[in-house]
Amino acid sequence: MAMLEITDLHTYYGNIHALKGISLTVEQGEIVTLIGSNGAGKSTTLRTISGLNQARNGELLFNGLSLRGIPAHKIATMGIAQSPEGRRVFPRMSVLENLEMGAFVRGTVDQSDIARVLELFPRLKERIDQKAGTMSGGEQQMLAIGRALMARPNLLLLDEPSMGLSPILVEQIFDIVTEINKQGTTVLLVEQNALMALAIANRGYVIQTGEIVLADTGAALLKNEAVRKAYLGEG
Amino acid sequence: MDVNWNLLIQQLIIGLANGSLIALIALGYTMVYGIVELINFAHGEVFMMGAFFAATVVGLTGVTPQSAPLIIIGAAALALVSAMLFSAGINFGIDRIAYRRLRRAPRLAPLIAAIGFSFILMNIAIYWKGGNPISPPALLPQKYRAYNVLNEWFGLDTTIRLRPLDLLVFAITIPILFALTWFVYRTRSGKAMRATAQDRDAAALMGIDVNRTIGMAFLIGGALAGAAGMIALYYTSAARFQMGFRYGLFAFTAAVLGGIGNLYGAVVGSLLIGIVWSLSDGFMKTLIGGWGAQWTPSVIFGVLVLVMVFKPSGLFGDHVPEKV
Numbered sequence A: 001m002a003m004l005e006i007t008d009l010h011t012y013y014g015n016i017h018a019l020k021g022i023s024l025t026v027e028q029g030e031i032v033t034l035i036g037s038n039g040a041g042k043s044t045t046l047r048t049i050s051g052l053n054q055a056r057n058g059e060l061l062f063n064g065l066s067l068r069g070i071p072a073h074k075i076a077t078m079g080i081a082q083s084p085e086g087r088r089v090f091p092r093m094s095v096l097e098n099l100e101m102g103a104f105v106r107g108t109v110d111q112s113d114i115a116r117v118l119e120l121f122p123r124l125k126e127r128i129d130q131k132a133g134t135m136s137g138g139e140q141q142m143l144a145i146g147r148a149l150m151a152r153p154n155l156l157l158l159d160e161p162s163m164g165l166s167p168i169l170v171e172q173i174f175d176i177v178t179e180i181n182k183q184g185t186t187v188l189l190v191e192q193n194a195l196m197a198l199a200i201a202n203r204g205y206v207i208q209t210g211e212i213v214l215a216d217t218g219a220a221l222l223k224n225e226a227v228r229k230a231y232l233g234e235g
Numbered sequence B: 001m002d003v004n005w006n007l008l009i010q011q012l013i014i015g016l017a018n019g020s021l022i023a024l025i026a027l028g029y030t031m032v033y034g035i036v037e038l039i040n041f042a043h044g045e046v047f048m049m050g051a052f053f054a055a056t057v058v059g060l061t062g063v064t065p066q067s068a069p070l071i072i073i074g075a076a077a078l079a080l081v082s083a084m085l086f087s088a089g090i091n092f093g094i095d096r097i098a099y100r101r102l103r104r105a106p107r108l109a110p111l112i113a114a115i116g117f118s119f120i121l122m123n124i125a126i127y128w129k130g131g132n133p134i135s136p137p138a139l140l141p142q143k144y145r146a147y148n149v150l151n152e153w154f155g156l157d158t159t160i161r162l163r164p165l166d167l168l169v170f171a172i173t174i175p176i177l178f179a180l181t182w183f184v185y186r187t188r189s190g191k192a193m194r195a196t197a198q199d200r201d202a203a204a205l206m207g208i209d210v211n212r213t214i215g216m217a218f219l220i221g222g223a224l225a226g227a228a229g230m231i232a233l234y235y236t237s238a239a240r241f242q243m244g245f246r247y248g249l250f251a252f253t254a255a256v257l258g259g260i261g262n263l264y265g266a267v268v269g270s271l272l273i274g275i276v277w278s279l280s281d282g283f284m285k286t287l288i289g290g291w292g293a294q295w296t297p298s299v300i301f302g303v304l305v306l307v308m309v310f311k312p313s314g315l316f317g318d319h320v321p322e323k324v
């Protein structure tokens, strides 16, 4: 049984049909990436998994349990954490408080979890008492990922972790995602930076205007003619 | 110019007492605004209902100034707690019935609903106790009403009056303010409240039940207003269906002055307004011939306008961007 199994999922914003029958699976231990251009429906897919948006049709199974109709705050307790688009850290809380909020579902804050996050992101250690809203975009991105890790999720959803970061920082972030995966967390990664995402992913899906148009291993998609043309700026 | 020091200190005492009373109401405005960005125009009436309910509860206990001191204290405490629960229930109920359904509606919709509830509560109050001011059932023995703590307890030879009632206002508000700060900054539910105020979706992703948390803000804001209702009932020895308007307006002004959404700001803004209020009441006549206490509201709003011109986000307004 796949950890996450999505079949023919439809999500709407009012009359806007944002997801038009998405199907994808994520197996335990994988890094799966979902790539596509602006407005394709990547964030909507993650928001629907997390319960921030509710699907109108289709199946959404996590470890065999249906997530449909379950509110976001309950899904958070089931082992799914998301680092959302635009980071969404709590701006008037300190870095430490943000990390503590990440552990909200666990009831108590485990010091070893904080230590682990600070080891992955040493920059956060230097800023531990700074208000999150005053940090740079890259630092906020690290905090958003670190905060999601504090829940000790089985499945980590990352929405464009590389957005707005310098090339060096992007490389660091992708290294860290790989490291997090090695430590045992399954990752569903949404990216526009297709080259980097496909390079670290086991498998990838290409989404276009609400539909999955291609699915293959990361390596195969990297070589795919259509993908290279559309998403890697070639041709 | 000769300064009348006694009058100055006297007015400061009154100002601080009125200011703490306003602070209890202002905190309800600011908490609700902080979490749902709604100016809860019914909040002044939630406070007024607390005053009415406190009067009813004291009446029901049948306690008189001649009762044993412990019984009097017990009745007052019972009335305080009942008023807090009653107002909390009303505020929570309004959110549950109306605002919650309008969470995704345009801003104006819940605002109009709030104004509607303000009128509904006033009419319920008129139906309940009539349109004329009611006096609270007497609780304090006659001896203590004109009692001057400074003369009697501290043996000071002064005309400045500090009544037991003034002390009572501080004795009730100060612990409540500390308890609130502790709750918001130290407890799990308080942190959930701050997180929800700062980013609702992100809070939900952390596992926070956003609707429950918003409901809690209404409960707490209502309870504080109820406590203020009980205090105002005895401090001004009157209650009337309209009392929520004036106090509500001053409290709302205080919240804006301090930086709406900011708890400390609401308290500081309230104390400031309480003091400006009492100083204007006490000194306006001597400062400007022919002027008097009737100018106080103009002075208060003058201060508000001045602060808004130079610091539009209020004294403690946040400059950290909400979203990045």
Ligand SMILES: Nc1ncnc2c1ncn2[C@@H]1O[C@H](COP(=O)(O)OP(=O)(O)OP(=O)(O)O)[C@@H](O)[C@H]1O
Binding pocket: A013, A016, A018, A036, A037, A038, A039, A040, A041, A042, A043, A044, A045, A085, A192
């Ligand atoms: N709150 C909303 N209200 C209405 N339409 C929305 C809303 N959010 C997204 N949409 C629409 O749904 C579609 C999918 O949007 P989504 O945010 O999922 O795209 P995306 O793939 O994440 O794009 P990007 O790479 O720009 O983040 C778009 O057409 C978008 O306009």
Ligand SMILES: [Mg+2]
Binding pocket: A042, A043, A044, A085
């Ligand atoms: Mg997106």
